[in-house]
Amino acid sequence: MNPDHPSLQRGEVLLRLGTGSDEVLPADPAPSVRDLGAHAGFGQAWTSTSVRASVYLFDGYHDANAAEARLAKQVPEGQRGAGTVNGDLLLWTTVKTTDEAGRAIVERLLGAFAGEE
Numbered sequence: 161m162n163p164d165h166p167s168l169q170r171g172e173v174l175l176r177l178g179t180g181s182d183e184v185l186p187a188d189p190a191p192s193v194r195d196l197g198a199h200a201g202f203g204q205a206w207t208s209t210s211v212r213a214s215v216y217l218f219d220g221y222h223d224a225n226a227a228e229a230r231l232a233k234q235v236p237e238g239q240r241g242a243g244t245v246n247g248d249l250l251l252w253t254t255v256k257t258t259d260e261a262g263r264a265i266v267e268r269l270l271g272a273f274a275g276e277e
Contacts, residue, residue, distance in 0.1 A: 168200055171215040171249045175204065178272030182265065183207045189214035190254070196227055198250070209255065209262035213269055216250045224250040242266055244274040 189201040190212055198216035205212045218224040228243040231252050235241035240263065243252040251273040255262035 165200065165217060167217055167248050168202070168215075171217070171246075171251075172202070174246065174249075174273045175213060175215055175251070175269070178213075178265075178269035179204070180268070187212060187214075189216060189252075191231075196231075197223075198227065206262070206265065209265060210259045211253060211255045211262045211265045211269075213251060213253045216252070218248050218250065220248050221245055224248060228252065240266070242270060244270050246273055249273075 184204040184206050187203040187205040189196075189203040193199070193201040193216060196216055198218055201214055201216040203212060203214040216224070216227065218227065224245040228245060228250055231241060231243060235254070238257055239254050240257050241252065241254050243250055251269065253266045253269055255266050
């Protein structure tokens with residue numbers, strides 16, 4: 161899959177909107193693109209909290225929605241997982257259950273990704 165795919169570019173913009181001025185580092189998507197059955201993806205990790213966000217590209221909404229449902233059943237103990245689907249993209253986030261600042265970031269990310277762009 162071409163990293164310049166228009167949907168991936170849209171996903172980068174939406175994630176950047178939710179990230180705001182937070183300091184983040186590029187990270188591999190978790191779980192991997194291959195393990196999730198996506199076509200492509202990317203991720204980032206926050207330096208000040210335990211938040212990780214991954215964006216995945218699927219064939220369409222239904223495939224992305226099914227992947228979100230699978231991920232929701234596999235959240236490790238001590239973590240909270242949350243996601244949202246925007247067209248053929250899935251945003252999946254994780255944060256430690258004790259990380260209040262991180263949970264606020266996750267809510268901001270979900271809102272930016274699911275809102276009207």
